Amino acid sequence: MVTLRDVANRAGVSVRTVSNVVNGWPHVRPALRQHVQTVIDELGYRPNLAARYLRGGRTGMIALVIPEIDAPYFAELARCFGKELSVKGLTLAIEQTDGLIERERALVDSGSGPTMFDGIIFSPISTTAADFARRRADVPVVLIGEQLGAECDHVQIDNIAASQVATQHLIELGRQRIALIGHQPGAGINTSDLRVEGYKAALRAASLPIDPQLLTPTPLFTRDGGVSAAEALLSLPEPPDAIFCLSDLLALGAMSAIIRRGLTVPEDIAIVGFDDIEEGRFARPSLTSVSPDKKAIAAQTVRLLLSRIDGEKHSPTTVDIDFELVIRESSQMRPELR
Amino acid sequence: MVTLRDVANRAGVSVRTVSNVVNGWPHVRPALRQHVQTVIDELGYRPNLAARYLRGGRTGMIALVIPEIDAPYFAELARCFGKELSVKGLTLAIEQTDGLIERERALVDSGSGPTMFDGIIFSPISTTAADFARRRADVPVVLIGEQLGAECDHVQIDNIAASQVATQHLIELGRQRIALIGHQPGAGINTSDLRVEGYKAALRAASLPIDPQLLTPTPLFTRDGGVSAAEALLSLPEPPDAIFCLSDLLALGAMSAIIRRGLTVPEDIAIVGFDDIEEGRFARPSLTSVSPDKKAIAAQTVRLLLSRIDGEKHSPTTVDIDFELVIRESSQMRPELR
DNA sequence: TGCCCAGTTGACAACGTTGCACAAGACGTG
DNA sequence: CACGTCTTGTGCAACGTTGTCAACTGGGCA
Numbered sequence: 008m009v010t011l012r013d014v015a016n017r018a019g020v021s022v023r024t025v026s027n028v029v030n031g032w033p034h035v036r037p038a039l040r041q042h043v044q045t046v047i048d049e050l051g052y053r054p055n056l057a058a059r060y061l062r063g064g065r066t067g068m069i070a071l072v073i074p075e076i077d078a079p080y081f082a083e084l085a086r087c088f089g090k091e092l093s094v095k096g097l098t099l100a101i102e103q104t105d106g107l108i109e110r111e112r113a114l115v116d117s118g119s120g121p122t123m124f125d126g127i128i129f130s131p132i133s134t135t136a137a138d139f140a141r142r143r144a145d146v147p148v149v150l151i152g153e154q155l156g157a158e159c160d161h162v163q164i165d166n167i168a169a170s171q172v173a174t175q176h177l178i179e180l181g182r183q184r185i186a187l188i189g190h191q192p193g194a195g196i197n198t199s200d201l202r203v204e205g206y207k208a209a210l211r212a213a214s215l216p217i218d219p220q221l222l223t224p225t226p227l228f229t230r231d232g233g234v235s236a237a238e239a240l241l242s243l244p245e246p247p248d249a250i251f252c253l254s255d256l257l258a259l260g261a262m263s264a265i266i267r268r269g270l271t272v273p274e275d276i277a278i279v280g281f282d283d284i285e286e287g288r289f290a291r292p293s294l295t296s297v298s299p300d301k302k303a304i305a306a307q308t309v310r311l312l313l314s315r316i317d318g319e320k321h322s323p324t325t326v327d328i329d330f331e332l333v334i335r336e337s338s339q340m341r342p343e344l345r
Numbered sequence: 346m347v348t349l350r351d352v353a354n355r356a357g358v359s360v361r362t363v364s365n366v367v368n369g370w371p372h373v374r375p376a377l378r379q380h381v382q383t384v385i386d387e388l389g390y391r392p393n394l395a396a397r398y399l400r401g402g403r404t405g406m407i408a409l410v411i412p413e414i415d416a417p418y419f420a421e422l423a424r425c426f427g428k429e430l431s432v433k434g435l436t437l438a439i440e441q442t443d444g445l446i447e448r449e450r451a452l453v454d455s456g457s458g459p460t461m462f463d464g465i466i467f468s469p470i471s472t473t474a475a476d477f478a479r480r481r482a483d484v485p486v487v488l489i490g491e492q493l494g495a496e497c498d499h500v501q502i503d504n505i506a507a508s509q510v511a512t513q514h515l516i517e518l519g520r521q522r523i524a525l526i527g528h529q530p531g532a533g534i535n536t537s538d539l540r541v542e543g544y545k546a547a548l549r550a551a552s553l554p555i556d557p558q559l560l561t562p563t564p565l566f567t568r569d570g571g572v573s574a575a576e577a578l579l580s581l582p583e584p585p586d587a588i589f590c591l592s593d594l595l596a597l598g599a600m601s602a603i604i605r606r607g608l609t610v611p612e613d614i615a616i617v618g619f620d621d622i623e624e625g626r627f628a629r630p631s632l633t634s635v636s637p638d639k640k641a642i643a644a645q646t647v648r649l650l651l652s653r654i655d656g657e658k659h660s661p662t663t664v665d666i667d668f669e670l671v672i673r674e675s676s677q678m679r680p681e682l683r
Numbered sequence: 684t685g686c687c688c689a690g691t692t693g694a695c696a697a698c699g700t701t702g703c704a705c706a707a708g709a710c711g712t713g
Numbered sequence: 714c715a716c717g718t719c720t721t722g723t724g725c726a727a728c729g730t731t732g733t734c735a736a737c738t739g740g741g742c743a
Binding site for chain 1: 689690691692693694697698699700
Binding site: 061082090230285 | 413601
């Protein structure tokens, strides 16, 4: 490994001067700078990050803690984070929890592993506010997607409003029995609870009944979950004429189950999803979905995190990100109402 | 930040002893070890990775260099790598290149940026053997998916054989005009060249003509690319009756374009993809695909990389990973031949 | 000529950790 | 009792970098 000292010796200057050249310190004679630079290139010197970080107390690594990187929503989000961080010279590390409480705790608590990250972007599944409060304040954390009620910076979309808009859209299509797939009743209040709230609010606003039978819980936001939930709904004596799915994967699974049963989307059952993953745009029918502004999520989260890393002491901030209901083929007017 | 010294002071022992406890050095009296451990827990000491690395020369960070994390194949692969590495106490960093040669070079050449990673897992798009040979040997690299002809450890599947099997499957279905989507003719020999070779070999073996019109190049392995390529094929005076797509995304795009044109899959046109991403299993029709053993890819790549990191000097090794043709609905016997 | 200032460069220490060498004590053996 | 050996714990140095501060240079000015 080539070090500053090697370069200094070769160039006949002090180590500090080489460091000054590397870091662009202004007060170096152009001729000397040129000379040092030549030696640097010649020897192929590259700064040792560990040493730099040891000195400076930063690693330049940001962890993205998510359930699974291969869930398309998280993959798309990770892409945005990767781009956002790389322009700032930071590196994105991925930590997958599978939604397991122990893994989440270990990573966010940071009580387990060595210090490594300058900051953590955390998308919790099982962690509750209580778990979170117990954590050793250490590394700055920004939460995404989930309101724990914890004292922590937080980037989210307005889940209640988004669900309300989605449900209302189905109502405006003339649908009367609107089911919901993806409720995950749990200990604390989680994202799905908020989305269910928006759904119910929309139904109430339209004076539609809230039928508990139409509220199908699913453990995970997967295609399989969507399939089973849809099958359950289709076996009801009075099946729904629309389904609001709390994720696009659920929606795609549900849609495939419905079509395999010989029904059509949107004629028999209209579908709205959530997340606006690319797959939904190419599905047949293409999927109407609540589209959170993922680039903005990444940008705002990074902004917030960096401000914390820089030591800003503002009180816990919540940032609301825009969303949009993107209407595609899977939700259409009922044929008889056209 | 709590350091070894803080713990040592509090526990009334030397810094070295605390380090010994942390690292499980055997010659520490059980009582003392217990005591030190208590203080460690009390103060919440956690080793500083930068310092450790500076001392020991390892970061415990492995970079996965891929075009885009939100391409499902890479997302699924990244998941496997994440799991594989985390059980070994290593951290997965994602670096996205978008397939851009400068980004690829910067990351693998490591000539540009500072040292950071113990090893690099590299999935090249644009980098050629020449680029690669020019790189400053520094950090161990294992290539996946691409044969550069470079002197480097390499984990791959037998692309020629896999494509041959896929194409042969279409031939056995009675298809006569089998198109290929996804050729990326470039400077050196790349993955797509190998797959095209397998495709041609299968056609030759069946004495079918090789029609250059049916060989549709696409710049990227995206759904959009599949759509445009399929549209081009459908406008031919004599369109194909089967398409072998070099990725599942291409296949899904192609399939959606075909169906939107009012044709049916597999009756009019049979489709086979490559990668076996989860989305293909849920598509309608579900997608026949060449399925590389992703878990094995991750396991073997990590094994190879770790052996290099441990300083093993074996000559460049190529590991072949099993694949399997998973037959689903998108490829079926021609109706008249059933 | 002497002095000051701005512009440059260098010496040193410190970041937190672990490898190395060795010291202090306990213990066994001749 | 002397000696060697094993166990247990310590002190020192070094990894490569940068912040601090002192020191040197040359030019302008009194």
